[in-house]
Amino acid sequence: MHKPLLHAKAAATHMATAALLCAAMLGIASTAHAADLKSGLKIAFVPKQINNPYEVIADDGGMAAIKDFKGVGKVVGPSDAGASSQVSYINTLITQQQDAIVIAANDANALVPYLKKAMSQGIKVVTFDSDTAPEGRQLFVNQANAESIGRGQIQLVAKLMGGEGEFAILSATPNATNQNTWIKWMQEELKKPEYSKMKLVKIAYGNDDDQKSFVETQGLLQAYPNLKAIVAPTSVGIAAAARYISTSSSKGKVAVTGLGTPNQMRAFVKNGTVKAFQLWDPGQLGYLAAYAAANLASGTITGKEGESFEAGKLGKRTIGANGEIILGPPTTFDASNIDNFNF
Template identity: 85%
Template sequence: MFKPFKSIRGPALCAALIAVSAAAMIPVSASAADLKKDLKIAFLPKQINNPYEVIADDGGLAAIKEMGGQGKVVGPSDAGASSQVQYINTLITQRQDAIVIAANDANAVVPYLKKAMAQGVKVVTFDSDTAPDGRQIFVNQANSEGIGRGQVQLMSKLIGGEGEFAILSATPNATNQNTWIKWMEEELKKPEYSKMKLVKIAYGNDDDQKSFVETQGLLQAYPNLKGIISPTTVGIAAAARYISTSPAKGKVEVTGLGTPNQMRAFIKNGTVKAFQLWDPGQLGYLAAYAAANLASGTITGKEGDSFDAGKLGKRTVGKSGEVVLGPPTTFDSSNIDNFNF
C-alpha cells in the first residue's frame, strides 16, 4: 500500500500559503544579465519603407545586437489592415522567440498574434497597439492623451487661437492615430478653443503622394484654412512639401509629428514653425529590450514588472501592459540643429 502524504496543518499551512501568495504578488525586476543569448527577435513594421519605421526598426536591431541576439525586419510595402498577417504566420513557422509589431489595425492581426503566443512566441506591440489580448506588452512612444492634447495646444499657438484647421492622418484604422485624434477632439471642447474649428479629418494612408494630394484637396475645399495637423511623419512631410511651393506658404500653418531630419528644410525656409516627436530609434530600442525580457522569462508583462532597458535604464510595466518611452519634444528653429534622426 502507498503511504498517504503527511498533511500540512495549522500555522505551517498558513505560513506556506502566505509565502506563495506573497511571491505571486511581488513584481518581477530583471537586469540585462538575466537575458538569454541568441534570442531571435523579428520586427514587423506597418510598412517596410516608411522612414519613421526604418529609424524605429534600426533602433531595435541595435538593441538586439547589443544583447547578443539575432534581429531581423520583415513587413509589407503597404499599410493595409491585413497586410501583416502573412508575415506573422511566417515568423511563427520560423520559430522566432519574439515578434515586435507596429500594428496597421487594432483587430485584424489579433487572431494570428494569439496563435503566435499559443506557440510560445512573445509579442510586443510598439508605436501602434492592437487590442490588449493580441500582445503581452505595448511600448508606447508617449502618453497618448498628452500627444493628442499637445498637438491642439501647439496648433492654437501657431494660429493665434482661432480659425479653421484640418487633420491629415495616416490610415483610417491606425490605432495610434485614432487615439491621438480622440484626445485632440477632447482638448477642443475646452472653452479656450471656442474660436477654433476642426473642419476635416483626411487620410493619406501613410503614402507620400496620396498625402500630398490630400493636402491640395484640403486647401481647395477650405479656402479659409489656417492650419493642418498631421500626426504622421509621412503626412507632415508631404503637407509641408506641398505648401512650401504654394500661395498658402506663410498663411497655412503645418504641424504634427515628424523627424528633425525630414523637417529641417521646412523649418529653415519658414514653411513650418514647430512640430513634435520623440526619438523613434529609442522607441524601437525599448521595444526590443521588452521583447527580450519576455522571451527570457524575466518578466511576464504584468503591471509592476520592471526590466533593464540598456542605455534607457530601468523601465516598469504599467496598466494594461503598457511601457511608456517618454514625453515628445517640440522642435523649432531654436533647437532643430541639435538633433540628428
C-alpha cells in the same frame, strides 16, 4: 577620551565598508539582472510598412538593441500599410519559431487572431508605436502617453494659428490605432472653452503614402479656402503637407504641424514653411521595444503591471496598466533647437 573616538572611527569605517559591499552587491545584482537575458534570441520586427522613414529609424533602434544583447534580429513587413498586409509576415514568423515578434500594428483588431496563434506557440508578442487590442499582445511600448500627445497637438496648433480659425487633420490610415487614439484626445482637448474660436473642418487620410498625402493636402486647401492650419500626426503626412505648401501661395498663411522627424522636417523649418512640430526619438522607441521583448522571452518579466526590467542605455523601465510601457514625453522642435537633433 580617545577610546570613544577610536570606537567611532572604527564604526564609521565598518559602516563605510558595509555600504561599499552593499553597493557592490547591488551592482552585481543589477549586472546579473541585465545578464539574465538569454543569448541568441530570435526577434523579428514587423513595421507598418517597410519603407516608411519613421519605421526604418524605429526598426534600426531595435536592431541596435538586439546587437547589444547578442540576439538575432531581422525586419520583415509589407510595402503598404493596409489592415491585413502584415498577416502573411506574422504567419511566416510563427513557422520560423521566432522567440519574439515586435510589431507596429496597422489595425487594432485584424491582426489579433494571428498574434494569439503566435503566443499560443510560445512566441512573445510586443506591440510598439501602434497597438492592437490588449489580447493580441503581452506588452505595448508607447511613445508617450496618448492623451498628452493628442492634447499637446491641439495646444501647439492653437498657438500657431492664434487660437482661432479653421484647421484640418491629415492622418495616416482610417484604421491606424495610434492616430485614432491621438485624434480622439485632440477632439477632447478642443472641447475646452479656450478653443471655442477654433474649428476642425475635416479629418483627411493620406494612408501613410507620400503622394496620397500630398494630394490630400491640395484637396484640403481647395475645399477650405479659409484654412489656417493642417495638423498631421504622421511623419509621412507632415512631410508631404509641408512639401506641398512650401511651393504654394499658402506658404506663410497655412501653418503645418504634427509629428515628424527633425531630419525630414529641417528644410521646411529653415525655409519658414513649418514653425514647430513634435516627436519623440523613434530609434529609442524601437530600442526599448527590443529590450521589452528580450526580457519577456528570457522570463525575467511576464508582462504584469509593476514589473521592472533593464533596457540597456535607457535604464530601468516599469510596466504600467494594461501592459503599457511609456518611452517618455515628446519634444517640440523649432528653428531654435532642430539642429541639435539628428534622426
